[in-house]
Amino acid sequence: MQALHIGDAVVHRIEEWSGLFLPPRQLFAGYDEAAYASARPQVGDDYIDPDSTAIKACLQSFVIETGGRTILLDTGAGNDKERPGIPLFGKLKTPFLQRLAAAGFAPGRIDTVVCTHLHVDHVGWNTILADGEWVPTFPNAQYVFPAADAMYWDPRNRSRFSAKVGEAVNEGFFDDSVRPILQRGLARLVDAPLQLFEGVRLDPAGGHTPGSQTLTLESAGERAIFVGDVLHHPLQIYNPDWNSIFCEDAQSARDSRRRTLGRVADERAVMIPAHFAGRHVARVERAGGGFLAVGL
Numbered sequence: 001m002q003a004l005h006i007g008d009a010v011v012h013r014i015e016e017w018s019g020l021f022l023p024p025r026q027l028f029a030g031y032d033e034a035a036y037a038s039a040r041p042q043v044g045d046d047y048i049d050p051d052s053t054a055i056k057a058c059l060q061s062f063v064i065e066t067g068g069r070t071i072l073l074d075t076g077a078g079n080d081k082e083r084p085g086i087p088l089f090g091k092l093k094t095p096f097l098q099r100l101a102a103a104g105f106a107p108g109r110i111d112t113v114v115c116t117h118l119h120v121d122h123v124g125w126n127t128i129l130a131d132g133e134w135v136p137t138f139p140n141a142q143y144v145f146p147a148a149d150a151m152y153w154d155p156r157n158r159s160r161f162s163a164k165v166g167e168a169v170n171e172g173f174f175d176d177s178v179r180p181i182l183q184r185g186l187a188r189l190v191d192a193p194l195q196l197f198e199g200v201r202l203d204p205a206g207g208h209t210p211g212s213q214t215l216t217l218e219s220a221g222e223r224a225i226f227v228g229d230v231l232h233h234p235l236q237i238y239n240p241d242w243n244s245i246f247c248e249d250a251q252s253a254r255d256s257r258r259r260t261l262g263r264v265a266d267e268r269a270v271m272i273p274a275h276f277a278g279r280h281v282a283r284v285e286r287a288g289g290g291f292l293a294v295g296l
């Protein structure tokens with residue numbers, strides 16, 4: 001994806017990792033073989049490996065330039081992190097910051113970091129290791145986190161919540177990638193809906209995590225909706241009731257997915273999910289009681 005222009009705003013995609021993840025039958029709760037067979041030809045080999053049938057996925061961040069702001073949306077898995085619950089994203093040594101710089105963004109240029117939600121693969125580059133300590137990667141940024149997730153995932157609040165779906169897979173992220181930001185007073189904890197800046201709005205999309213939020217970018221009559229992990233894969237456009245196995249609240253996740261897909265369709269927006277491979281963005285149309293993808 002080249003830089004994407006949304007009105008006068010510019011969106012740059014910065015890739016951290018791409019590869020094969022789980023096959024759909026393992027990734028999606030509610031997976032159904034017949035529904036898969038029906039949707040599979042619409043999705044194509046850019047999104048599913050034809051040999052292994054594993055989904056193709058990315059860890060990627062987006063830099064949004066709008067109204068004089070430079071916003072980094074989601075921060076991937078990060079380097080050097082201990083990740084016993086998901087070794088695929090542990091101890092990484094990717095050139096993410098070099099790629100960010102090559103796109104024109106030294107860390108000091110980022111003035112705002114927004115996490116769509118707090119999960120191990122969305123917060124990693126919030127911090128880097130310096131002299132044995134996790135320190136903010138973007139020293140001039142305000143970090144915008146969903147307040148509900150900051151409450152939910154803090155291990156110090158564990159006794160306040162019942163067992164979490166993502167407890168094991170997300171082990172460690174809060175203390176190395178969120179708490180250092182909170183402790184330095186760089187975080188703004190928010191509750192959506194919220195007009196963050198002119199042309200930048202956060203909307204609630206809870207379910208995958210309690211505080212999951214989408215970011216809507218509007219400029220000069222055009223619109224993009226960054227949907228985070230409201231859906232992980234184009235198969236879920238055709239099967240919006242399929243949750244990932246990482247969704248905390250199944251019914252809320254399904255409701256948020258249908259509501260968000262409906263918004264993307266009705267508002268004629270470009271949908272930019274966190275993990276789509278292929279062309280990384282799509283448009284959505286309503287079809288009967290469901291949805292279909294355009295431009296995969």
Ligand SMILES: [Zn+2]
Pocket residue numbers: 119121122229274275
């Ligand atoms: Zn994710």
